[in-house]
Amino acid sequence: MGEPSAAEPEAVPDPRPDARGVGDSVIHTRALTKRYRGGQLAVDGLDLTVPTGSVFGFLGPNGSGKTTTIRMLMGLIEPTSGSARVLGRPMPRSARAVLPHVGALIEGPALYGFLSGRDNLLRYDAADPTADPRTRHTRVAAALDRVGLAAAAGKKAKAYSLGMKQRLGLAAALLQPRELLVLDEPTNGLDPQGMREIRALIRELASDGTTVFLSSHLLDEIEQVCSHAAVMAQGRLITQGPVADLAAGTRGRLVVTTPDPADAARVLKEQGAADVVIADDRVSAEPPQDRDLADVNSALVTAGVRVRGFGVERASLEDAFVALTGEGFDVAG
Amino acid sequence: MSRAEAVRTPRVLWTFGFLRNELWTTFRRWRTLALLGVLAAVPILVGIAVKIETGDGSGPGGGGGGPAFISQITNNGLFLVFTALAATLPFFLPMAIGVIAGDAIAGEANAGTLRYLLVAPAGRTRLLLTKYATVLSFCLVATLVVAVSALAVGALLFPLGDLTTISGTRISFAEGLGRALLIALAVAASLVGMAALGLFVSTLTHSGIAAMATTVGLLITVQILDQIPQLHAIQPYFFSHHWLSFADLMRDPVYWDDLVKNLGLQALYAAVFGSAAWARFTTKDVAS
Numbered sequence: 115m116g117e118p119s120a121a122e123p124e125a126v127p128d129p130r131p132d133a134r135g136v137g138d139s140v141i142h143t144r145a146l147t148k149r150y151r152g153g154q155l156a157v158d159g160l161d162l163t164v165p166t167g168s169v170f171g172f173l174g175p176n177g178s179g180k181t182t183t184i185r186m187l188m189g190l191i192e193p194t195s196g197s198a199r200v201l202g203r204p205m206p207r208s209a210r211a212v213l214p215h216v217g218a219l220i221e222g223p224a225l226y227g228f229l230s231g232r233d234n235l236l237r238y239d240a241a242d243p244t245a246d247p248r249t250r251h252t253r254v255a256a257a258l259d260r261v262g263l264a265a266a267a268g269k270k271a272k273a274y275s276l277g278m279k280q281r282l283g284l285a286a287a288l289l290q291p292r293e294l295l296v297l298d299e300p301t302n303g304l305d306p307q308g309m310r311e312i313r314a315l316i317r318e319l320a321s322d323g324t325t326v327f328l329s330s331h332l333l334d335e336i337e338q339v340c341s342h343a344a345v346m347a348q349g350r351l352i353t354q355g356p357v358a359d360l361a362a363g364t365r366g367r368l369v370v371t372t373p374d375p376a377d378a379a380r381v382l383k384e385q386g387a388a389d390v391v392i393a394d395d396r397v398s399a400e401p402p403q404d405r406d407l408a409d410v411n412s413a414l415v416t417a418g419v420r421v422r423g424f425g426v427e428r429a430s431l432e433d434a435f436v437a438l439t440g441e442g443f444d445v446a447g
Numbered sequence: 448m449s450r451a452e453a454v455r456t457p458r459v460l461w462t463f464g465f466l467r468n469e470l471w472t473t474f475r476r477w478r479t480l481a482l483l484g485v486l487a488a489v490p491i492l493v494g495i496a497v498k499i500e501t502g503d504g505s506g507p508g509g510g511g512g513g514p515a516f517i518s519q520i521t522n523n524g525l526f527l528v529f530t531a532l533a534a535t536l537p538f539f540l541p542m543a544i545g546v547i548a549g550d551a552i553a554g555e556a557n558a559g560t561l562r563y564l565l566v567a568p569a570g571r572t573r574l575l576l577t578k579y580a581t582v583l584s585f586c587l588v589a590t591l592v593v594a595v596s597a598l599a600v601g602a603l604l605f606p607l608g609d610l611t612t613i614s615g616t617r618i619s620f621a622e623g624l625g626r627a628l629l630i631a632l633a634v635a636a637s638l639v640g641m642a643a644l645g646l647f648v649s650t651l652t653h654s655g656i657a658a659m660a661t662t663v664g665l666l667i668t669v670q671i672l673d674q675i676p677q678l679h680a681i682q683p684y685f686f687s688h689h690w691l692s693f694a695d696l697m698r699d700p701v702y703w704d705d706l707v708k709n710l711g712l713q714a715l716y717a718a719v720f721g722s723a724a725w726a727r728f729t730t731k732d733v734a735s
Contacts, residue, residue, distance in 0.1 A: 216566070221559075
């Protein structure tokens with residue numbers, strides 16, 4: 115696929131009938147919409163592009179349509195309108211060709227409680243008609259080992275803790291080498307050590323060239339592991355792009371700590387800083403566009419302002435999120 | 448890009464691996480084993496009851512509306528096979544089928560495992576066919592469990608030997624065994640329609656329990672309606688209407704009319720409800 119990804123503008127209908135992956139994307143949706151039978155609009159005109167090789171964070175409050183989107187991408191539910199392409203093929207029509215190359219963890223793990231962890235994986239692997247039965251036991255053992263469940267493989271799944279079930283679900287997604295991993299809240303129910311392990315695993319998989327599509331409501335998780343992100347709220351896509359760009363959209367704030375806040379505020383305004391806010395001994399402002407911050411600091415000192423602290427507070431993805439949704443991270447009503 | 452070179456194609460033989468796994472998964476469940484255990488217990492109870500009844504000198508009472516096999520058990524243990532099948536066919540056997548068939552899809556949906564089978568990807572048609580094949584295997588196994596248990600109990604408690612057919616002719620014990628096997632197969636085939644009906648109900652709901660209850664409820668309703676004389680015009684279309692035709696295999700010569708009608712009716716049910724289940728399942732939103 116020698117096409118430059120930048121050449122593909124979004125939401126412009128692609129004239130090529132057999133366009134595999136639009137540009138270098140593994141997931142591409144156009145005006146994807148799902149209205150449930152009750153009339154509720156779960157996903158509304160989604161245009162999503164997941165670049166090949168990215169670790170793509172899919173963010174949004176509970177009820178914002180993330181899981182419905184994932185279900186449409188996996189061919190579990192039919193879109194009301196619009197289209198979705200996964201690995202360059204239309205879904206859900208090409209499900210049987212696409213899905214062997216996709217590992218998925220959707221809305222938490224689901225297991226047969228009366229089967230052991232190993233037997234659960236053997237069953238899911240047998241369900242895939244492209245999986246070679248001769249290598250089945252080896253692949254199952256490797257997947258169990260990869261998620262740290264080798265020792266508990268013979269235990270009945272109903273005796274597993276939530277974290278162990280989550281790991282087994284991940285193992286099922288790793289039974290084959292995959293081109294795309296779709297992980298819906300993969301660290302749910304894990305302790306901090308388990309979360310670190312799973313994040314390390316995700317990074318490792320991504321460095322092997324697997325594209326990872328990761329839905330989460332944990333902003334710091336997305337910030338730690340993702341190269342790209344998209345934000346959804348109330349069924350609509352609010353923004354998507356490289357994580358660095360999203361956070362950069364909201365600029366950091368200049369913060370000066372001083373016993374002379376009034377003077378500091380005056381000097382900062384003179385230096386061209388906007389939106390100056392005084393809170394006790396903290397004066398914060400939008401940094402001036404055209405001046406080096408060293409000069410601003412020098413101006414403060416020259417004006418006799420005693421400075422205890424001077425610096426820029428980096429904007430986090432959380433700030434970006436609040437700025438974008440305007441509502442914070444609450445459950446959609 | 449690994450996409451082009453890593454295209455994995457399904458192999459015909461590999462696709463049966465799932466059926467094998469499904470059979471193994473179904474038959475190792477405690478629930479399945481418990482159902483089979485109950486079915487195996489019926490001939491034991493009937494055998495012991497007949498033994499006690501005849502032990503005190505009086506002959507066994509004429510049993511209800513079923514074929515009059517029960518009075519012959521004391522002469523020949525092989526008749527316990529026919530009696531046990533006649534006793535389990537109206538309710539125990541189809542109820543067990545209703546549980547397994549009703550749970551087939553709905554149980555997976557309820558546990559959430561259905562979505563993982565579909566993204567594996569099992570393929571919806573393949574999954575449905577695999578489930579139906581498994582339910583049919585259960586029909587056969589359940590019937591054979593009743594027959595084998597009855598044969599064992601019959602051999603233990605009563606004499607074996609040549610037997611008299613319903614028509615009054617004598618046949619050898621070996622031929623009697625052959626007839627018993629044929630009857631077991633006819634009984635298993637009688638459940639084919641019920642299995643398709645249960646599978647269809649199973650695609651309608653996300654609750655395994657609801658699907659089982661509905662299927663068993665339909666069975667009871669049909670069994671009751673089949674007893675109401677005013678409904679005789681529609682009764683030939685009830686899946687249970689010709690069930691007891693298996694007794695005709697004990698005539699000499701065998702009287703095939705009702706047996707053939709029964710098989711035709713079961714095939715019709717399998718076709719109609721199989722298609723309905725397929726139409727429903729392949730277009731269904733799996734949102735659990």
